[in-house]
Amino acid sequence: MILQTIVTPMKSTIPESGVPIAQIADNGTPELSLHGEILSRLRDYVVEGNIPDGARVPERQLCELFGVSRTPLREALKVLAAEGLIELLPNRGARVRELGKRDLEELFDVIGGLESLAGRLACETITDEEIAEIERLHYEMYGYYLHRDMHNYFQVNQRIHERIVAASRNETLRTIYANLAGRIRRVRYSANFARKRQRWAEAMREHEAILDALRRRAGSELSDTLFQHLRNKRTAAVEHLGRTSEGLTTESVDG
Amino acid sequence: MILQTIVTPMKSTIPESGVPIAQIADNGTPELSLHGEILSRLRDYVVEGNIPDGARVPERQLCELFGVSRTPLREALKVLAAEGLIELLPNRGARVRELGKRDLEELFDVIGGLESLAGRLACETITDEEIAEIERLHYEMYGYYLHRDMHNYFQVNQRIHERIVAASRNETLRTIYANLAGRIRRVRYSANFARKRQRWAEAMREHEAILDALRRRAGSELSDTLFQHLRNKRTAAVEHLGRTSEGLTTESVDG
DNA sequence: AGGGCATATTTTGCATTCATTTTTTCCCAT
DNA sequence: ATGGGAAAAAATGAATGCAAAATATGCCCT
Numbered sequence: 001m002i003l004q005t006i007v008t009p010m011k012s013t014i015p016e017s018g019v020p021i022a023q024i025a026d027n028g029t030p031e032l033s034l035h036g037e038i039l040s041r042l043r044d045y046v047v048e049g050n051i052p053d054g055a056r057v058p059e060r061q062l063c064e065l066f067g068v069s070r071t072p073l074r075e076a077l078k079v080l081a082a083e084g085l086i087e088l089l090p091n092r093g094a095r096v097r098e099l100g101k102r103d104l105e106e107l108f109d110v111i112g113g114l115e116s117l118a119g120r121l122a123c124e125t126i127t128d129e130e131i132a133e134i135e136r137l138h139y140e141m142y143g144y145y146l147h148r149d150m151h152n153y154f155q156v157n158q159r160i161h162e163r164i165v166a167a168s169r170n171e172t173l174r175t176i177y178a179n180l181a182g183r184i185r186r187v188r189y190s191a192n193f194a195r196k197r198q199r200w201a202e203a204m205r206e207h208e209a210i211l212d213a214l215r216r217r218a219g220s221e222l223s224d225t226l227f228q229h230l231r232n233k234r235t236a237a238v239e240h241l242g243r244t245s246e247g248l249t250t251e252s253v254d255g
Numbered sequence: 256m257i258l259q260t261i262v263t264p265m266k267s268t269i270p271e272s273g274v275p276i277a278q279i280a281d282n283g284t285p286e287l288s289l290h291g292e293i294l295s296r297l298r299d300y301v302v303e304g305n306i307p308d309g310a311r312v313p314e315r316q317l318c319e320l321f322g323v324s325r326t327p328l329r330e331a332l333k334v335l336a337a338e339g340l341i342e343l344l345p346n347r348g349a350r351v352r353e354l355g356k357r358d359l360e361e362l363f364d365v366i367g368g369l370e371s372l373a374g375r376l377a378c379e380t381i382t383d384e385e386i387a388e389i390e391r392l393h394y395e396m397y398g399y400y401l402h403r404d405m406h407n408y409f410q411v412n413q414r415i416h417e418r419i420v421a422a423s424r425n426e427t428l429r430t431i432y433a434n435l436a437g438r439i440r441r442v443r444y445s446a447n448f449a450r451k452r453q454r455w456a457e458a459m460r461e462h463e464a465i466l467d468a469l470r471r472r473a474g475s476e477l478s479d480t481l482f483q484h485l486r487n488k489r490t491a492a493v494e495h496l497g498r499t500s501e502g503l504t505t506e507s508v509d510g
Numbered sequence: 511a512g513g514g515c516a517t518a519t520t521t522t523g524c525a526t527t528c529a530t531t532t533t534t535t536c537c538c539a540t
Numbered sequence: 541a542t543g544g545g546a547a548a549a550a551a552t553g554a555a556t557g558c559a560a561a562a563t564a565t566g567c568c569c570t
Contacts, residue, residue, distance in 0.1 A: 033343075033345050033523075034523075034524070035333065035523080035524090058551090059551075059552075060550085060551075068524080068525090069524060069525045069526075070525085070526090070552090071326070071523080071524055071525065071526090072523080072524065072525095074330065074552090074553085075329065075330050075333045076333075078290065078330045078331075078333060078334050079333050079334055079337045082334045082337050082338065083337065084427075084430075088288075090288050090531095090552095090553090091530080091531050091532065091551090091552060091553075092531090092532070092533095092551090092552080093532095093551070093552065103427070106425045106426060106427040106428065107427055109372070109376060109425055109427075109428070110369075110372070110425065110427050110428050110431065112372075113368060113369060113371070113372030113428075114365075114368060114369075116368070116372070117364070117365070117367075117368030117371070117372075121364065170361045170364055170365065171361060172339075172358070172361040172362055172364075172365050172435075173361065173364070173365050173368070175339075176365065176431065180427075288553075288554095289553075289554070290553075290554085313521095314521075314522075315520090315521075323554080323555090324554060324555045324556075325522095325554095325555080325556090326553085326554055326555065326556090327553080327554065327555095329522095329523085345522090345523095345561095346521085346522055346523075346560085346561050346562065347521090347522080347561090347562070347563095348521070348522065348562095
């Protein structure tokens with residue numbers, strides 16, 4: 001699990017120059033330590049799907065690839081396991097964690113719950129400028145929708161959701177959200193591409209409702225709308241997963 | 256960026272559902288690897304407040320204490336940093352992360368959001384037996400309330416909340432919840448002890464409302480009630496923190 | 511006596527090494 | 541051939557070693 005490692009206000013005896021290294025799922029700040037660097041790169045490497053699901057994560061080869069010894073790499077593996085991206089099997093190394101149908105459902109529900117919470121909190125403190133920025137993104141996304149530009153639509157869509165979470169002014173929430181969102185990024189992406197036109201239009205309407213509730217700062221309403229939006233995404237993604245056994249999972253999901 | 260794909264020698268079958276070791280804040284399943292063992296023990300050690308907040312985590316001493324070399328201990332430190340329990344400063348070791356007022360507020364809000372979600376989900380699938388078990392705990396807790404037995408009240412209280420989360424049938428949620436709950440356990444505990452009688456009575460009434468909504472499987476209502484319950488806990492805890500001092504200090508919590 | 515600076519000690523980060531365990535290979539028996 | 545199993549090879553888990561950075565110590569000077 002991922003959580004944050006932000007430097008909090010420190011005691012007077014401690015010099016101020018400390019910079020935390022174990023940035024989790026964060027922006028691309030220059031990593032000072034080798035471990036942090038490797039952690040970021042390895043996470044991206046896995047998220048981007050360079051290793052087949054369920055396949056072994058080859059320690060030795062990755063060491064060569066990244067040009068480091070096993071020690072920092074293994075530390076990174078432990079962290080990724082804690083994040084839920086991979087799993088560690090005793091004496092048998094790390095495997096890319098497969099996302100089964102149930103895992104996906106769970107993740108979407110939790111993400112939905114978090115976005116729902118974020119929406120409620122955001123309404124309490126969001127500024128007009130932030131709303132304006134989200135509006136801007138919304139119309140940008142609408143443009144991509146009209147042009148059937150799935151890739152950019154997806155990117156902007158993600159950023160809108162991130163903005164809402166950021167507007168909650170809750171760094172803890174933001175960090176956890178980023179972690180979970182990272183886990184299902186691939187599924188969301190491919191599910192998006194496989195979208196039927198109808199669902200896509202539906203999603204656009206939902207986004208309009210979201211924006212509308214946000215403008216009115218209707219916390220409770222926004223909360224519900226976001227949760228329902230994610231529920232619909234969940235349905236679409238899980239359906240997609242069911243149709244394609246490609247890449248993301250094998251079966252092995254019993255009821 | 257790295258685009259190379261690593262080819263792993265994959266067996267045709269993916270059998271032997273091994274047990275992942277890096278369980279986060281999980282139950283006390285027997286840990287097989289030294290790393291997992293150390294991770295658990297170190298987490299407990301920190302959570303229990305054996306190291307003052309903001310203080311340095313003495314790598315070497317802990318190695319002696321646990322009787323292991325630095326390698327598995329450092330791996331555990333990386334994971335704990337990812338969990339947010341400690342922070343890692345480059346070349347300057349690990350420090351116990353201090354929970355400031357803002358951190359607490361954030362954590363309570365997120366936990367509230369998660370419990371709220373859990374309640375909603377639980378109502379969809381909870382069985383009569385599970386409800387009966389929670390009822391049993393509720394009345395047990397009520398007994399401790401009447402006897403002003405704060406310690407046991409706290410324990411059972413925690414278990415009730417855990418049961419509700421468990422009833423959501425969402426392992427992902429359960430894991431994240433356990434992690435966050437662990438982070439603030441100490442605060443919750445001491446805040447509980449400092450409770451004014453009025454707040455305590457209030458909490459009991461809230462719990463009754465929770466149980467009531469659960470019996471009727473009124474998801475939306477339960478969701479709201481839980482969130483509000485946590486908001487009130489947040490207020491109490493933050494107030495308590497303000498009174499005791501900035502940040503929590505060594506307050507050994509036994510049991 | 512106290513502050514500043516150079517040196518010694520400790521600590522950290524990472525690489526390397528070592529002991530097991532697992533996986534593969536290859537030989538033999540059926 | 542084919543399946544079983546022993547031996548070889550490789551991978552894993554953990555300890556140790558080593559260079560660099562940080563902290564502590566002590567010396568010198570005012």
